[in-house]
Amino acid sequence: MSQSKPLPVVDYLKIPEDGDPYLEGYRCKKCGATFLGQRNVCSKCFARDEMEVIKLSDKGTLHSYAVVYRSFPGIDVPYVSAIVDLEGGGTIKGNLINIEPDPDKIEFNMPVKVIFDDALGRKDKDGNSYLSYFFEPI
Amino acid sequence: MSDVYVMGVDMIKFGRFPDRSVPNIGAEAALMALDDAGLGIQDMQALYCGNLGQANAMVGQRILQEIGQTGMPVVNVANACATGATAFREAWMSIKAGMYDVVLAVGVEQMGKGLLGGAGSGDGIPKEGLLGSGTMPCVFAEAGMEHAKEYGTTFEQFAKISVKNHHHSTMNPKAMYQIETPLDEVMNAEMISYPNTKLMCSVNVDGSAAAVLVSEKKAKELGLSRAVKVRASAMASDPYTDRDLVMPDVNACTRLAAKDAYEQAGIGPEDINLVELHDCFATAEMLHYENLGLCKDGEAGRMIDEGHVELGGKVPVNVSGGLLSKGHPLGATGIANIYEICTHLRGEAGKRQVDGAKIGMTHVIGLGTACGIHILEKVS
Numbered sequence: 001m002s003q004s005k006p007l008p009v010v011d012y013l014k015i016p017e018d019g020d021p022y023l024e025g026y027r028c029k030k031c032g033a034t035f036l037g038q039r040n041v042c043s044k045c046f047a048r049d050e051m052e053v054i055k056l057s058d059k060g061t062l063h064s065y066a067v068v069y070r071s072f073p074g075i076d077v078p079y080v081s082a083i084v085d086l087e088g089g090g091t092i093k094g095n096l097i098n099i100e101p102d103p104d105k106i107e108f109n110m111p112v113k114v115i116f117d118d119a120l121g122r123k124d125k126d127g128n129s130y131l132s133y134f135f136e137p138i
Numbered sequence: 139m140s141d142v143y144v145m146g147v148d149m150i151k152f153g154r155f156p157d158r159s160v161p162n163i164g165a166e167a168a169l170m171a172l173d174d175a176g177l178g179i180q181d182m183q184a185l186y187c188g189n190l191g192q193a194n195a196m197v198g199q200r201i202l203q204e205i206g207q208t209g210m211p212v213v214n215v216a217n218a219c220a221t222g223a224t225a226f227r228e229a230w231m232s233i234k235a236g237m238y239d240v241v242l243a244v245g246v247e248q249m250g251k252g253l254l255g256g257a258g259s260g261d262g263i264p265k266e267g268l269l270g271s272g273t274m275p276c277v278f279a280e281a282g283m284e285h286a287k288e289y290g291t292t293f294e295q296f297a298k299i300s301v302k303n304h305h306h307s308t309m310n311p312k313a314m315y316q317i318e319t320p321l322d323e324v325m326n327a328e329m330i331s332y333p334n335t336k337l338m339c340s341v342n343v344d345g346s347a348a349a350v351l352v353s354e355k356k357a358k359e360l361g362l363s364r365a366v367k368v369r370a371s372a373m374a375s376d377p378y379t380d381r382d383l384v385m386p387d388v389n390a391c392t393r394l395a396a397k398d399a400y401e402q403a404g405i406g407p408e409d410i411n412l413v414e415l416h417d418c419f420a421t422a423e424m425l426h427y428e429n430l431g432l433c434k435d436g437e438a439g440r441m442i443d444e445g446h447v448e449l450g451g452k453v454p455v456n457v458s459g460g461l462l463s464k465g466h467p468l469g470a471t472g473i474a475n476i477y478e479i480c481t482h483l484r485g486e487a488g489k490r491q492v493d494g495a496k497i498g499m500t501h502v503i504g505l506g507t508a509c510g511i512h513i514l515e516k517v518s
Contacts, residue, residue, distance in 0.1 A: 009262065009269070035383065044378040063381065064287060066279030067332035068271045072256065072264075081270035081331070083280055083385045091381040093270040103332055108287040122263040130263050 146175025149347035161200035164246030179206035188225030218504025222472025247467035282421025307459020338420035343465030370402035
């Protein structure tokens with residue numbers, strides 16, 4: 001059965017009952033390393049059971065990217081695959097949208113915002129729709 | 139601990155062999171390496187076999203079913219694109235440990251055409267093209283663009299690497315292709331993931347390579363005239379770096395393995411006469427000039443601009459044609475590059491021979507991440 005509310009595209013995208021969607025991180029209280037998705041042990045400093053759950057920032061800067069022209073069948077190209085460093089820690093990968101997919105128009109370190117929207121109309125085998133995240137220039 | 143020598147080594151000409159089986163392709167290289175060593179399968183005390191595509195299917199034993207079931211121990215290894223180097227290193231380690239005097243290492247792969255990576259898990263919906271791209275040309279484009287960000291490296295500089303490696307392969311009859319690709323052709327080829335065009339992506343081919351490794355005692359018994367000494371065998375996984383879990387870091391683990399390899403050999407980058415490194419994409423080769431210490435950080439662009447990495451240059455890189463033109467059968471690559479270095483150290487590389495080569499280095503990266511580095515030295 002398909003659900004009326006969209007599901008999160010990854011487990012670290014949280015959709016609260018009341019309030020806006022956000023990305024969730026796990027931060028090591030000993031060394032400050034920030035991870036996506038639940039974990040109990042820090043792979044940087046090896047501390048156990050020192051993880052705290054944090055809300056990741058919705059602002060960041062473009063660390064690196066590629067413009068993808070060849071992907072799998074059915075996927076619209078070209079698009080920008082981007083690596084974004086979030087303010088206050090954490091790095092995430094996603095599509096950079098609302099910008100021309102042209103290296104001359106894209107600047108390293110440009111400020112971007114994390115936005116949440118439908119997952120390009122993709123549905124799973126049960127017909128569920130999904131909420132995804134994207135980056136757009138600020 | 140005994141020194142370890144390569145006594146026999148060979149590779150088949152890389153190509154596409156859809157009508158053959160993986161063990162059959164691997165068996166061919168195994169027999170060639172045995173012939174090169176002047177030994178038979180009955181002389182081998184163990185087999186270390188590298189293959190990725192059939193990692194759960196006992197490829198090593200099936201090779202012996204084609205060329206001689208002696209009952210020797212067989213270990214099958216899989217370690218992404220470092221698979222072949224891992225099989226070689228396991229063989230090396232067994233002699234270092236004093237367990238054996240003569241062992242065989244084989245790497246083999248049969249590949250489909252097309253994009254690697256990006257398939258993702260079966261849960262939910264496909265993420266490719268939604269959360270960026272996990273395809274290999276894109277992942278390595280992102281790694282190259284990190285270099286561009288730091289040092290202003292250009293599309294043209296990345297493209298020149300492909301021109302060089304394709305040129306080298308015109309002198310290598312065992313390479314998949316022997317075709318010159320001028321700069322404008324490389325830059326105007328179909329863009330796959332900017333800045334990697336199609337001619338800047340390694341070729342998916344079938345292939346195999348094999349090596350017979352022996353102890354010092356055995357090497358002296360057999361004669362050292364064509365023997366090659368393994369001066370270092372190093373391997374590293376990806377140490378923690380801030381972005382590694384999102385953007386695989388091929389730099390940190392290469393630097394870690396390179397440091398270990400130079401220490402084992404007691405030499406520095408200035409002593410290396412030629413290098414076969416992991417040019418899975420043109421963008422990747424650029425990074426490894428610096429990672430392997432062939433130049434200082436930020437000087438990689440100059441290495442290609444000034445011709446230091448061409449045949450005849452200061453430190454020729456990928457004289458075989460590299461993965462870009464020789465081809466990249468994942469499990470075979472790490473032994474095929476050892477074959478290339480040994481061929482130069484033996485002075486048998488024909489038109490592409492690096493004159494006076496005494497010490498060479500091989501390097502592979504398996505994303506996820508494994509790095510394998512070997513330093514090899516001419517004996518006589």
